[in-house]
Each structure stands twice: as structure tokens, then as C-alpha cells.
Amino acid sequence: MTNYKGDFLDLLKAHDCQIQLNPSSTSVSGSTHHFEETEGTTVVAVRYKEGVIVAGDRRATAGTSVIYDRAEKLLRIDEYSVLAIAGSPAMAYEMARALEHSFQYFRRSQLQELSLEGKLRMLSRLIRENLPMTLQGIGGVIPIFALYDLQSDNDNGGKIFFYDALGAHFESADFATSGSGSVWIRGVLYYQNRWGETQLANMDEQEATITILRLLDAASEYDAATSGYNPKSNIFPTVKTITKDGIQDISDEQLGEIYTQFIETTHAR
Secondary structure (H helix, E strand, O other), X not given: OOOOOOOHHHHHHHOOOOOOOOOOOOEEOOEEOOOOOOEEOOEEEXXXXXXXXXXXXXOEEEOOEEEXXXXXXXXXXXXXXXXXXXXXXHHHHHXXXXXXXXXXXXXXXXXXXXXXXXXXXXXXXXXXXXXXXXXXXXOOEOOEEEEEOOOOOOOOOEXXXXXXXXXXXXXXXXXXXXXXXXXXHXXXXXXXXXXXXXXXXXOOHHHHHHHHHHHHHHHHHHOOOOOOOEOOOOEOOEEEEEEOOEEEEOOHHHHHXXXXXXXXXXXXX
């Protein structure tokens, strides 16, 4: 019996079950019909005192049109890892499903968790296989992979990795952002971490949540593809924490209290 060493992708391909991450183009009478794909932005991950906090706005756009205002951009892969997506949701959702099944297959076939390096390389492989579509200007996904490493030698096992279009991964010690709104908040995070009253790694959960929500609110002011809190529809950004206890969602009730006390009040001054 062939040994696939816990690689779910190789198992599928060996049985002619190809993973199709790239949609085929449609041609009629020699002309290609172009379409405006749906895209999502902005996502941000910050390493705080207990682990990693990840947040994403809810807007999905196609060109200048707002397609959806309740998009989910933080995709849970397993008990301790989250894929934060910016770019094409269609491609990102397929990548997330392939990752989730690969991790489960390895766990059940090898009776142990896939290593951190194995998880990173699995995602690199999926991004690299999507490169042809990225080069064509459609289907690109530049994610952030946030997780908690229970095997870490440090007291805080929170880790943040970001990727390029070729699938190379890089670890960020403090924070990472992706999407069109990230240009507006990356500098603020650097400033906060270097000269702010409290460095990111020393923040508790509430401080980190306030900071990350303020950043998304700032991005929504300058980037049309990014949404902040929508009071008319009561739509909040998605925020998750990843700690040694696993992944936790910060509820809309908690987010509402934070907006009322620490964000909306500043606009009224």
C-alpha cells in the first residue's frame, strides 16, 4: 500500500481527485469574457500578552461595487489556527478547506498533529499552485496565518506568518496586515509598538481589541474597500483570539461595548 505520509493532497491526486483552485476562463467565438471577481479586505493580526488577536472587516467588493457586507474573512482551520484572507474569497475558501482536511487526515492517519513547519509548507504549496491565476490578475490570495504553538519554548506561543504570491512564508514577531486597507494601519502599528505607552506584546485582551478595532475604523475612512462598524445594520468586524485555550470569538455584545466606550466617543469630542 502506498504511504502518503499523511499528505491529504497527494492522496487525492493519486486517485485522480484534482483540487481545482483556478477557475477556467470562458471563450465564445474566440473572445474571452471578463468578469469582476469578488475581493475582500482588510485583515490584521497582532501578538498580544496571551497569544494572537486577529480581525477582519466584513466588506466584499467587485470593482467599485459593494457585493456583500457580512463576509467572513477569518477562517478557522483547526483548534489553534486561523487563516485571515485578503483577495479572492473563492480561492481562499478552497485553500482553507484543503488545509482543514489535510490537517485532519494527518491527525487521523499518523495519530499526531502535523508539525508547525508542515502546516506552513502546506499553505505555501496551495498559494504556489494558485500562482498562474494571480499573475493574470484574478484569484490572488495573500493571507495571514495566525496560530498558537503549544510546543513553543516561549511562555507565549502565539505566532503570525504572512505570505507572498509565490508561497514564501515569513514570521512576524509583532503584527501583520494584508489587503488594500493595510497600507493605512501598518505604520500606526509600528508607531504604537515602538513609541506607544504599551507595546503590543504587553497588551491584555481588551487593550489589543480596542487597538485593532480603532485601526480597522481608521482604514475604513481612507479605503473604500474596507468597512468599519455599520451602526445602521449593526454589523461589526470579526475578531478572534488564539491562545493556549484555543480559538475564541469576541461577541458582538463585547464589540458593541468597546465601540461605545472607546471608539465612537472619540468622534463626538
